[in-house]
Amino acid sequence: MKVMAARPALALAYFTYFGVLGIFVPYLGLFLDGRGFDSRQIGLMLAIVTATRIVGPAVWASLAERSSKPLAVMQLGAVLACVGWLGSFINGGFGLLLAALALFSFFWTAILPQLEVSAFSFLNNDTEQYSRIRSAGSVGYIVLVMLGGWFYQLYGSEFMPATALAFLLLLVFCLFNLPAQTPEYDTTTPGVSYLQLLRQKVLWIFMGAALLMQISFAPFYGFFTLYSRDLGYSGSQTGLLISLAVAAEIVAFYYAGRIMRNRSYRTLLGICYGLTAIRWLMVALLAHSVWWLALSMLLHAGSFAIAHSCAMQFIQQVFPKAQRGRGQAIYAGLIFGGGGAIGAYLAGLSWQNGAGAAQTFILAAGFAWLSCLLVLTLPKNIANIE
Template sequence: MTLIAARPALALAYFTYFGVLGIFVPYLGLFLDGRGFDSREIGLMLAIVTATRIVGPAIWAGLAERSSKPLRIMQLGAVLACIGWLGSFIDGGFGLLLAALALFSFFWTAILPQLEVSAFLFLNNNTEQYSRIRSAGSVGYIVLVMLGGWLYQQYGSEFMPAAALAFLLLLVFCLFNLPALTPAYDATAATLSYRQMAKHRVLWIFMGAALLMQVSFAPFYGFFTLYSRDLGYSGSQTGLLISLAVAAEIVAFYYAGRIMRNRSYRLLLGICYGLTAVRWLMVALLAHSGWWLALSMLLHAGSFAIAHSCAMQFIQQIFPKAQRGRGQAIYAGLIFGGGGAIGAYLAGFSWQNGTGAVSTFVFAAGFALLACLLVLALPKKIADIA
C-alpha cells in the first residue's frame, strides 16, 4: 500500500480513537458525580482505572510482538472494550462501575501503542507526516468534546454511556477496515533487555520527567469539568474551552515536524513543561475570568502536542525498530498509567468536593515545574540503548 492510500486510513483510525476519548476523558468526572460519588471516591476510581493502564500496554505489546499482528491486537482490544463498557449502563454502585471501567480501560490499552508503532513504521519514521496524521485524532477529540457539552446540557451526565458506546462501535468498524500497516521486521536486528533499559540513565530521566507531567495533568483530566461547573460555566462553555485547547493542539501537531527539525529535545521539552506549570497556575488563580482561562487552554499546544511529538520521536530513536512496541507500552503504561493513577489519587484527596480546587492546581503546577527541571538534565543528543 502506498503512503497516499494509507494516510486516510490512518487518519480515520486516529479520529475515531480520540473521538471516543473526547467523550470519556472530559465528562467522566461529571458522570461519576451524577452517580452520587464524592471527590475521594471519584479520585480513587480514576486512580484504579488508570492503574490498569500500567500493565495493560505491556501485555498487549508482548502479544503483538509474538504474533506479529498488531492490527489483530487492536481489533480484539476494541471489541473487548465495548463489552467492558456495557457495565456503565447499570447503576449498581461503586463496585460494579469500578469493575466495568477497569475492564474497559485494560482492553482499551491494546489500541494506541500498536497504532503509534504501525504509523511510525509505515511512515518510515517521518515525524512531519506523523504529526499531520496524528492531528486527525485531535480533530476527532474536539468534535466529540463539543458534542458532549451539548449532550450534557440536554440530557445530563447520563448521556455518557450511550454516546461513548456509539463511538466505540464506530472505532471497531474503522479498525476492522484498516489495512495491515506494519512492515516486516528484520529478524536479525538487535534487541534489548530490561536490564539494559534499567541501566540507561537518559531513559530514566526522560521517563521520570514525563511521569511528573502526567501527575500534573490528572486534576485537569479528572476534575476540570466539575471545576468549571462550580465556577458557573455551562456545559457548552466548558466544551468550547476544552475544544479551544484541542484546536491549539491540532495546529501544533500539524507544524510539530517543522518545529522539532534541528532543535534540541531538551530545549523543547523544557519549554513545554515550563509552560505547563504556568498553565496550571492560570487555571488555579485566574479561572474566574473566561479570557484568562481561554488563554491557559491555548498553552495546550506546547504542554501536550509538542511535548508528545518529542516523546514519540525520543522512543523512535532510543528503542530498536523491532521493539518500539515495547517502548510505546512502557510509555503508555508507566507514564500515562502510573502517572495518571498517582495524580488522580492525590487529586481525589486534595480536591475536597471543590473546596481544594485551587490548591490542587497549584500542586499540579509544582509537579510540572519539577518535570521541567528534571528534563534539563537530558543530554543534547540522544543515543540508542546499547
C-alpha cells in the same frame, strides 16, 4: 471486507480513537458525580481505572510482538473494550462500575501503542507526516468534546454511556478497515532486555520527567469539568474552552515536524513543561476570568502536542526497530498508567469536593515545574540504547 488506503484509514482511526476520549476524559468526572460519588471516591476510581494501563500496554505489546499481528491485537482490544463499557449502563454502585471501567480501560490499552507503531511504520518514520495524521485525533477529540457539552446540557451526565458506545463501535469499524501489515523486524539488531533498559540513565530521566508531567495533568483530566461547573460555566462553555485547547493542539501537531527539525528535545521539552507549570497556575488563580482561562487553554499546544511529538520521536530514536512496540508499551504503561493513577488519587484527596480546587492546580504546577527541571538534565544528543 474492502480496506481503505493506509493514510486515510490511519487518520480515521485516530479521529475515532480520540473522539471516544473526547467523551470519556472530560465528562467522566461529571458522570461519576451524577452517580452520587464524592471527590475521594471519584479520585480512587480514576486511579484504579488508570492503573490498569500500567500492565495492559505491556501485555498487548508482547502479544503483538509474538504474533506479528498488531492490527489483530488492536481489533481484539476494541471489541472487548465495547463489551467492558456495557457495564456503565447499569447503576449498580461503586464496585460494579469500577469493575466495568477497569475492564474497559485494560482492553482499551491494546489500541494506541500498536496504532502508533503502525503509523510510524506506514509513514517510514516521517515525523512531519505523523504529526499531520495524528492531528486527525485532535479533531475527533474536539468534535466529541463540543458534542458532549451540548448533550450534557440537554440530557445530564447520563448521556455518556450511549454516546461513548456509539463511537466505540465506530472505532471498531475503522480498525477493521485498516490495511493489514506485518512488521519488518531487523534481525541484525540485537534485542534490548529490560535489564539493559534499567541501566540507561537517559531513559530514567526522560521517563521520570514525563511521569511528573502526567501527574500534573490529572486534575485537569479528572476534575476540570466539575471545576468549571462550580465556577458557573455552562456545559457548552466548558466544551468550548476544552475545544480551544484541542484546536491549539491541532495547529501544533500540524507544525510539530517543522518545530522539532534540528532542535534539541531537551530544549523543546523544557519549554513545554515550563509553560505547563504556568498554565496550571493560571487555572488555579485566574479561572474566574474566561479570558485568562481561554489563554491557559492555548498553552495546551506546547504542554501536550509538542511534548507528545517529542516523546514519540524519542522512543523511535532510542529503541531498536523490532522493539518500538515495547517502547510504546513502557511509555503508555509507566507514564499514562502510573502517572495518571498517582495523579488521580492525589487530586481526589486534594480536591475536597471543590473546596480544594485551587490548591490542587497549584500542586499540579509544582509537579510540572519539577518535570521541567528534570528534563533539562538530559544530554543534548540522544543515542540508541545498546
